[in-house]
Amino acid sequence: MLQTIKRPDSPVSIIGAGIAGAWQALLFAQAGHAVTLHERGDEAMTEATSHWAGGMLAPYCEAEVAEPIISRLGLRSLDLWRRELPDTPFNGSLVVAHPRERNDFERFARMTEHHRRLDAAGLAALEPSLEGRFRDALFFPAEGHVEPRRVLPQLHERIKAAGGTIKFCSDVTANELDGIVIDCRGLGARDEQSELRGVKGEMILIETDEVQLARPVRLIHPRWPLYVIPRENGLFMLGATSIEAEDTGVSVRSALELLGAAYTVHPAFGEARIVEFGSGLRPAFPDNLPRIGIRDRKISVNGLYRHGFLIAPALAELTLAYVERGQIDNEVVQCA
Numbered sequence: 437m438l439q440t441i442k443r444p445d446s447p448v449s450i451i452g453a454g455i456a457g458a459w460q461a462l463l464f465a466q467a468g469h470a471v472t473l474h475e476r477g478d479e480a481m482t483e484a485t486s487h488w489a490g491g492m493l494a495p496y497c498e499a500e501v502a503e504p505i506i507s508r509l510g511l512r513s514l515d516l517w518r519r520e521l522p523d524t525p526f527n528g529s530l531v532v533a534h535p536r537e538r539n540d541f542e543r544f545a546r547m548t549e550h551h552r553r554l555d556a557a558g559l560a561a562l563e564p565s566l567e568g569r570f571r572d573a574l575f576f577p578a579e580g581h582v583e584p585r586r587v588l589p590q591l592h593e594r595i596k597a598a599g600g601t602i603k604f605c606s607d608v609t610a611n612e613l614d615g616i617v618i619d620c621r622g623l624g625a626r627d628e629q630s631e632l633r634g635v636k637g638e639m640i641l642i643e644t645d646e647v648q649l650a651r652p653v654r655l656i657h658p659r660w661p662l663y664v665i666p667r668e669n670g671l672f673m674l675g676a677t678s679i680e681a682e683d684t685g686v687s688v689r690s691a692l693e694l695l696g697a698a699y700t701v702h703p704a705f706g707e708a709r710i711v712e713f714g715s716g717l718r719p720a721f722p723d724n725l726p727r728i729g730i731r732d733r734k735i736s737v738n739g740l741y742r743h744g745f746l747i748a749p750a751l752a753e754l755t756l757a758y759v760e761r762g763q764i765d766n767e768v769v770q771c772a
């Protein structure tokens with residue numbers, strides 16, 4: 437570990453103001469470091485994958501397919517979300533299935549923990565709009581969700597309140613910055629991390645006042661975990677596909693699947709207005725696991741794949757623990 441890493445007065449520059457960089461900047465600024473966060477895009481953050489995300493904080497549901505490290509980082513992150521943004525809704529998430537997906541639903545129940553099985557009446561009590569739609573559901577009461585397009589500016593405000601500086605439209609490289617540099621460029625870091633790849637996730641925003649939901653609803657689907665997430669003002673996000681492709685278009689097939697899934701959750705979605713089609717490229721390493729890479733005074737935090745909102749707070753805490761105390765989490769931190 438170099439001396440520069442240990443010096444508390446060393447400036448800390450973070451590149452990329454997506455969810456990874458925002459949490460790094462926040463925890464470092466709160467710890468008293470002189471933080472500057474550089475973002476090449478503007479405040480709208482449309483260049484960030486984070487802009488397109490669902491924002492589900494679902495460590496238990498994700499355990500169906502993800503490695504245990506994701507649940508560990510996710511559970512710690514839930515505490516940090518609660519601490520920093522106490523308004524974060526932690527009212528759980530639901531998993532439902534149509535009869536033809538019954539086996540997959542039971543498998544999902546077996547592969548995951550910390551859920552309660554609801555019968556149709558229990559589901560209707562929780563989500564009256566879903567009355568009569570499904571014969572049962574899995575309820576994960578401890579899970580939460582955030583709206584990425586609201587929460588990123590909130591985090592940016594908190595960084596400034598903690599004494600950090602944010603420079604938008606600032607396209608920088610680590611070599612031109614002094615002190616400690618934390619590279620959170622997502623897929624933009626491929627010039628230095630050639631093994632990164634983008635995994636396309638398509639989403640659709642729709643609007644209706646015919647359906648009210650208080651929490652994300654996942655629909656068991658043979659190919660992708662499809663979900664409907666309520667946003668404010670009658671908006672719902674439908675997501676998300678997972679495709680090994682790096683174009684950012686939305687295919688007709690994906691649109692049909694996403695809209696079809698919403699329609700089968702509730703037919704009133706058939707009358708909803710389509711507000712937006714979009715997609716983001718999830719930055720992923722070959723093992724689909726996140727990595728904090730240390731090389732001299734440069735630290736890279738990347739590979740958040742489909743879990744950026746779920747795990748970014750815990751990754752920031754681990755980076756800070758390394759910089760301040762030389763602590764290394766062997767599952768995530770790799771020293772060159």
Ligand SMILES: Cc1cc2nc3c(=O)[nH]c(=O)nc-3n(C[C@H](O)[C@H](O)[C@H](O)COP(=O)(O)OP(=O)(O)OC[C@H]3O[C@@H](n4cnc5c(N)ncnc54)[C@H](O)[C@@H]3O)c2cc1C
Nearest residue numbers: 452454456476485486490491492622624637743744745746
């Ligand atoms: C459709 C979809 C749904 C998703 N749903 C969820 C979900 O429900 N829950 C969850 O936890 N995760 C979800 N994800 C995954 C999550 O969005 C990603 O893991 C996360 O956004 C990655 O964040 P990041 O900060 O690493 O990258 P990004 O968000 O891409 O941020 C990187 C930033 O770096 C900036 N940058 C790049 N180069 C430079 C440079 N040279 N100088 C300055 N700035 C630079 C970019 O402009 C960008 O803003 C979803 C993803 C998609 C696509």
